[in-house]
Amino acid sequence: MRAALLVSVAAAVVAACGTSVPGPVDPLPGGRYVLLANAQTSDVRVLDASTWAGQGEPIEVGPIPSDVVVSPTGDRAYVVSPTASVITVVDIATRRTVGDPIRVGTYPAGVVVSPDGGRLYVAGGETDDVRAYDTTTHRMVGKPMKIGDAPGGLAISADGRWIFATSQYQNDVRVIDTEALAVVGNPIVVGKAPARAVVSPDGRRVYIANANSDDVSVVDTDTRRVVGEPIPVGSYPTGIVTSADGKRVFVASQNSNDVRVIDTTTLRVIGEPIKTGAAPAQMTASPDGRLLYVANVYSDDVTVIDTRTLRATGSGPVGRTPRGIAVVAI
Numbered sequence: 001m002r003a004a005l006l007v008s009v010a011a012a013v014v015a016a017c018g019t020s021v022p023g024p025v026d027p028l029p030g031g032r033y034v035l036l037a038n039a040q041t042s043d044v045r046v047l048d049a050s051t052w053a054g055q056g057e058p059i060e061v062g063p064i065p066s067d068v069v070v071s072p073t074g075d076r077a078y079v080v081s082p083t084a085s086v087i088t089v090v091d092i093a094t095r096r097t098v099g100d101p102i103r104v105g106t107y108p109a110g111v112v113v114s115p116d117g118g119r120l121y122v123a124g125g126e127t128d129d130v131r132a133y134d135t136t137t138h139r140m141v142g143k144p145m146k147i148g149d150a151p152g153g154l155a156i157s158a159d160g161r162w163i164f165a166t167s168q169y170q171n172d173v174r175v176i177d178t179e180a181l182a183v184v185g186n187p188i189v190v191g192k193a194p195a196r197a198v199v200s201p202d203g204r205r206v207y208i209a210n211a212n213s214d215d216v217s218v219v220d221t222d223t224r225r226v227v228g229e230p231i232p233v234g235s236y237p238t239g240i241v242t243s244a245d246g247k248r249v250f251v252a253s254q255n256s257n258d259v260r261v262i263d264t265t266t267l268r269v270i271g272e273p274i275k276t277g278a279a280p281a282q283m284t285a286s287p288d289g290r291l292l293y294v295a296n297v298y299s300d301d302v303t304v305i306d307t308r309t310l311r312a313t314g315s316g317p318v319g320r321t322p323r324g325i326a327v328v329a330i
Helices: 002-012
Strands: 032-038 043-048 067-070 076-081 086-091 108-113 119-124 129-134 140-146 151-156 162-167 172-177 182-189 194-199 205-210 215-220 237-242 248-253 258-263 268-275 280-285 291-296 301-306 312-314 322-329
Touching: 032 067, 032 076, 067 108, 067 322, 076 108, 076 322, 086 108, 108 162, 119 151, 129 151, 140 182, 151 205, 162 194, 162 205, 172 194, 194 237, 205 237, 215 237, 237 280, 248 280, 258 280, 268 301, 280 322, 291 322, 301 322
Parallel strands: 108 151, 151 194
Antiparallel strands: 032 043, 032 322, 067 076, 076 086, 108 119, 119 129, 129 140, 151 162, 162 172, 172 182, 194 205, 205 215, 237 248, 248 258, 258 268, 280 291, 291 301, 301 312
């Protein structure tokens, strides 16, 4: 499915890399906003999270964007364009790009920002490494850190000390010490094609969505060993988020068009699958953790899930092949 998606998007996209929004732009008023990275139109749209109204014109970024993450302070967004090997920096309040795109490793995949906002970590899918960048100078810090084969998902601990990087072709997870900027310990074997990962709020576990084995692996961060058996979920899981209290893990599966909920005490799926739009690729939680926002690649919309009631609502069409999604409160 992934290959077909990239081919269909590439055939339709014509994009300019790092182009700023023309003309004056009024700063965003206070509120909650969804940032949607649209692969087909190579832009990021800023949408009111309540009304779904667009806030100004779409922001042109690099071609076929796949991910968007927001700084801890909510003032910057970092948008990944794998085919151009760049990350576009966006000032969220003004909806303008900032400086030139950051040149990163070949075919970048996962990206995370440190809790203090000072560093950006990027997984280079074809350079088989993770690189750190200073978010002020946009320059690389230290040397590339080699990570297995085709690193994809990155998850960072709440204190910023550890990063867990998935190696998609070697079916394992590597641990990075961010103080030493070095890979430490042995690879942790998980399921097939680990795509995304997330650290629990207390930092004691890492949950990994394994795209090709349709399950979730759980890793103890102290022992760095897998806990229990893989947890079966939907087909081709790529989105994974924990609840704010750490009691649940939400997993979006592209080929099942749903989100499954895992109880972190029993390590079992609970309740019925929550239906989404077509091909839910990625999802993110609101800053207060009460809502999940799921980007549906093929139905061009967003599913919103209440994390308490587990009920879902739809946004209606809001993008063109949305792949990356982030939420910010201003």
